[in-house]
Amino acid sequence: MALQLQILSNILQRLECTETTATGYLYGILHNNTLVVLTFTLNSDESESENIIDYTTLQLNLPADIYFCGILHIGECEEVNPDIFKDIDITDNPLFLKYSQNTLDMQAYFYVHQKLEAVNYFNIISEDDLSQQFVYIKSQATFPLIAQDGNILEALQESRKNIASGKIGIHFPLNNVYLFRTDESLKDRLLKDFLSLSKEHDKSSTGSNNINHIIGLVDIIHANILLKISSEKNSEESIKYAPVLQHIKQSFDGLECNVHINALSLVSLNATSAELHAIVVESICRNIRLIEMQQGLQSKNIKLSAKLPEVMHFKPRSCGHLFTIVFSDGSTNDNTMEYRKALHKALALDLTKPSFRRGNAIQFNIQANEILVNPHQALLHKGVAGKLSIVDGLYSYHHYMQNNFDDNGWGCAYRSLQTIISWFRLQGYTEIPIPSHRKIQQCLVDIGDKPSAFIGSKQWIGSTEVSFVLQTLLNIDIKILCASSGEEMSALIPQLICHFDTQGTPIMIGGGVLAHTILGVSYDESSGEGKFLILDPHYTGTEHLPTIINKGWCGWKTRDFWRKDAFYNMCLPQRPIIF
Amino acid sequence: MGRTIYAEEPLRAYLASLAKPDGYVIGLILGQSAGQKDYVVHLAKTPPPLTKSVVEETLISSTSLEEQDTANTYIKSVKDIPINWVADHAKHVTKMLPGGMWVLGVFIVGPEDTLDNTNNVQKLKSTLNAIYKTLSWNNKHLCGNSQDEKIILSFNSITQKYVCKYVEINKDNILKPADWKFQEKATRWHQLEALIDFDRLYLIAADKNPETFKKQLQNILTSVADLIESSLVVIEGEVGAPDDALETIGKRKKNSKECKNKKDNNNNSLQVSLYIPCEQSDTNSCIKVTSCSASIRLIGQLVSRTFLHQKASIADASMAVKQDIVRSLASRLEMHWDSLIEEENGSPEENITLHEPPRRVLIALPESKVTLSDYLFPGEGPQEALLSLQELLDLKAQESQVQKEVELQADPMEFYCQNDVNNKSDNSTDATKCKRQISVYQITVYLTGLSIALIILILAVLVHQLLMV
Incomplete structure (x- = not known):
């Protein structure tokens, strides 16, 4: 049967923003006789940045089992050199994609028997389609590493080889199942049955949290790794002699540390358990390889660095897939700029938004009763018609009574401000912690806006103060928008649409004694009706999404929501153009 | 409900054979305990103190002089029981037992109903206490005390009658009745096998007052024991609920094996794997x-x-396997550090030393598939194992019964030749010398092979020529 081809729609969107001529590499998963192309990288013309990113090792940054699978040409390029296909391991029939900026047309070829054969039909799939077929698995492990005289690299390699030989067990806490390589009875079971995922996986959109962890809109299954310390009978690889002790007397510096593995795999729901085991092993090996590479750079600079490099996962939205980076200990957004710039270019991400700053890293370890992220996702298309213009990215929902702090009746604007700052944090613009009420008051005193008695008081603040604090703490520009009455709010919808489409930041609105956060607007051209997506900081309950949605603490409001007798001031934070 | 102890019929004959008209014989009851039931695998009389034996060397330090004076082939009266000697015997025997089996208690064979006399009872209780103390104090890695309940079996050599009682050592120390049953049918045993791979580096910190090598080995032992304790035991690829019967896995395995290949000759042992969790605790x-x-x-x-x-349940099996690993490592390391004559730390110069603790050999008990262990130092042969078997377990076995190839002896060359990156300068000469030896050897083999081939060729040509003519 001929190989089927599927291409993630994000690739097309990213291609539209590229230069007119370029060459690059394609990465995808081959499963069930289908090649799913998930991402591409572009070759850079500048020779100096080629040192930073090695395009063939870039697959280490991708979840296992995504492999280098083909070549990309944009516009008129020189004819493809078949030699390059030799580096492709996952298939004998590598892919060649030709894309034209002018016609927005894509042609695909498989390289079969040393000839390019045109692919007549291929599927463009969305991220949702992808999540129906594949699931992310995050495997975690911590193990001690012991090395002599700075030989951390060798020790890392040693443990990688050991794991590569398959000597691990995998525990899925989700339904408390174990997977070992020798499990013959389970060998042919499919992942979806093995983890009993099939049905629940589809309808998890309103937060049945025990099944999936929806954080930053990534469904992840957690797995814990166990290291095997025994051998099978008749196995070739193991040592055969009885335990001995090799005692070496010499002075040296001994190094001890914990290696934290945090590896991603993207696995087909129809993968067998045996395949699943192999993919998880591969993902861990990729993780250790990245740590090795970063440690290699690190130890060149300083002889002994204080910490091992740190694994972080990112999900640049235009990519539609997860991306793993290992940052050296003590890296800052400034000293990783060069690398991040190269990465943006390679992945055809523009340089106007941060994608790989530390703040962009996905926070997986969100516990129950922790502050909710993007509650509005649960009702996005409910009860609204027409075009939606919504906050762009992630924010967390700050409201009354959180952090055991009683601000009921006066703290709403403070909370709205916190929500805005959370957006700047989660988008990677800033690393400052969410300021407490006291910190906010301190800031206003420091800039001379308020007398020192203000600190510790229960005085309200309004949109002007919110603007001052944002300008001071984040060094960003603020636009102020006013409505002389609630009725005028509808007239401002075009301006709000423009804000959400270009800036995408949450808006703080103050009117009368109340402050709210506007997360988006809808506008139905046919009826001329517009609605406002409101996040209400006056909520005093627990972080329980169904309550928040059902009781309307986060929800679509008509223009009647605004009081006719109140004057409204809106604070529109402007997104800095940085990466 | 009291305890029930199951022993196989031949053990009755063994007790009867120990009878002395005017004296007593004390020995150890070995077996496995399961709640209110105990399964005895063997009875071993305590060897008389101070005879020329393999035990002597290792025991002499811990026995007091007065006890040695009472050296006799048997004990004249119960009060003469050499308590510490019996406790030491228990310690040595524990090393030979597989994990999950312990010294369950003591037996006494004498020309009376020994337990009718309170002084006797007191003495036997003290013996049990001494055994308990020896196995807990400083020897916890031998895993010799799994429970506080210990048995006393008294066998009247005249009437052939026996009485069994048990005491809870750390509690009231009161004798309670137990039901000892000799039975015709043998206890069925599940056999579990595991191969544990060690490859770990331990750092010895530079210190003004360095720890002795023995202490360093003890630290390693503790660290390994903790690691094994934390591990997950997987039997035939299954984790199973702790309370599930081990039998369910055994049966399933038998079925699947039968379908697949009947010629499978491994005697139905269950293969065990060990996994260490890598939790994000730190x-x-x-x-x-x-x-x-x-x-x-x-x-x-x-x-x-x-x-x-x-x-047995899966939890029982899991514990027994872990105990076996730790006990076996503890036994051989202890034998090793006891065998070291001089403290290695004395020599300050840099060097590589390969320490080869004795390796494990297994000996099957007569009429049972249960195997006991002994440990052989490099250079020792199976006859050494037979000697300790005779001394400590009162067992006569044939050399052929010693399974001496379960663990193999390391090749020391491999370790001294190892081209350690860290001490290239120090050991490069040694290493190259070794390498040269190896290559010379290889060349010899190669040349020999080549010349043999050549001779065959010439012969073939000659034969061919002859035939042609």
Whole structure:
């Protein structure tokens, strides 16, 4: 049967923003006789940045089992050199994609028997389609590493080889199942049955949290790794002699540390358990390889660095897939700029938004009763018609009574401000912690806006103060928008649409004694009706999404929501153009 | 409900054979305990103190002089029981038992109903206490005390009658009745096998007052024991609920094996794997730098074989396997440090030493598949194992019964030749010398092979020529 081809729609969107001529590499998963192309990288013309990113090792940054699978040409390029296909391991029939900026047309070829054969039909799939077929698995492990005289690299390699030989067990806490390589009875079971995922996986959109962890809109299954310390009978690889002790007397510096593995795999729901085991092993090996590479750079600079490099996962939205980076200990957004710039270019991400700053890293370890992220996702298309213009990215929902702090009746604007700052944090613009009420008051005193008695008081603040604090703490520009009455709010919808489409930041609105956060607007051209997506900081309950949605603490409001007798001031934070 | 102790019929004959008209024989009851039931695998009389034996060397230090004076082939009266000697015997025997089996108690054979006399009872209780203390104090890695209940079996050599009682050592110390049953049918045992791979580096910090080598080995032992304790035991690829019967896995395995290939000749043992969890307990990723004076690498494969009675649960099996591994490592390391004549730390110069603790051999008990262990130092042969078997377990076995190939002896060359990156300068000469030896050897083999081939060729040509003519 001929190989089927599927291409993630994000690739097309990213291609539209590229230069007119370029060459690059394609990465995808081959499963069930289908090649799913998930991402591409572009070759850079500048020779100096080629040192930073090695395009063939870039697959280490991708979840296992995504492999280098083909070549990309944009516009008129020189004819493809078949030699390059030799580096492709996952298939004998590598892919060649030709894309034209002018016609927005894509042609695909498989390289079969040393000839390019045109692919007549291929599927463009969305991220949702992808999540129906594949699931992310995050495997975690911590193990001690012991090395002599700075030989951390060798020790890392040693443990990688050991794991590569398959000597691990995998525990899925989700339904408390174990997977070992020798499990013959389970060998042919499919992942979806093995983890009993099939049905629940589809309808998890309103937060049945025990099944999936929806954080930053990534469904992840957690797995814990166990290291095997025994051998099978008749196995070739193991040592055969009885335990001995090799005692070496010499002075040296001994190094001890914990290696934290945090590896991603993207696995087909129809993968067998045996395949699943192999993919998880591969993902861990990729993780250790990245740590090795970063440690290699690190130890060149300083002889002994204080910490091992740190694994972080990112999900640049235009990519539609997860991306793993290992940052050296003590890296800052400034000293990783060069690398991040190269990465943006390679992945055809523009340089106007941060994608790989530390703040962009996905926070997986969100516990129950922790502050909710993007509650509005649960009702996005409910009860609204027409075009939606919504906050762009992630924010967390700050409201009354959180952090055991009683601000009921006066703290709403403070909370709205916190929500805005959370957006700047989660988008990677800033690393400052969410300021407490006291910190906010301190800031206003420091800039001379308020007398020192203000600190510790229960005085309200309004949109002007919110603007001052944002300008001071984040060094960003603020636009102020006013409505002389609630009725005028509808007239401002075009301006709000423009804000959400270009800036995408949450808006703080103050009117009368109340402050709210506007997360988006809808506008139905046919009826001329517009609605406002409101996040209400006056909520005093627990972080329980169904309550928040059902009781309307986060929800679509008509223009009647605004009081006719109140004057409204809106604070529109402007997104800095940085990466 | 009291305890029931199951012993196989031949053991009755053994007790009867120990009878002395005017004296007593004390010995150990060995077996497995399962709640209110005990399964006895063997009875071993305590050898008389101070005879020329393998035990002597190792026991002499811990027995007091007065007890040695009462050296006799048997004990004249119960009050003469050499308590510490019996306790030491228990310790040595424990080393030979597979995990999950212990010294369950003592038996006494004498020309009376020994337990009718309170003084006798007191003496026997003290013996049990001494055994308990020896196995807990400083010897916890031998895993010799799994429970506080110990048995006393008294066998009247005149009437052939026996009485069995048990005491709870750490509690009231009161004798309670137990039901000892000799039975015709043998206890069925599940056999579990595991091969544990060690390859770990231990750092020895540079210190003004360095720990002795023995202490360093003890630290390694503790660290390994903790690791094994934390591990997950997987039987035939299954984790199973702790309360599930081991039998369910055994049966399933038999069925699947039968369908697949009947010629399978491994005697129905269950293969066990061990996995260590890598939980995110310690989030610290700082690199700790210690200035070290030495390193010890523990490397090699430990073979574990354990036996579980037929009704054992998965939790029982899991514990027994872990005990076996720790007990076996503890036994051989202890024998090793006891055998070291001089303290290695004395020599300050840099060097590589390969320590070869004795390796495990297994000996099957007569009429049972349960195997006991002995440990042989490099150069020792199976006859050494037979000697200790005779001394400590009162067992006469044939050399052929010793399974001496379960664990193999390491090739020391491999370790001395190892081209360690860290001490290239120090050992490069040694290493190259070794390499040269190897290559010379290889060339010889190669040349020999080549010349043989050549001779064959010439012969073939000659024969061919002759035939042609």
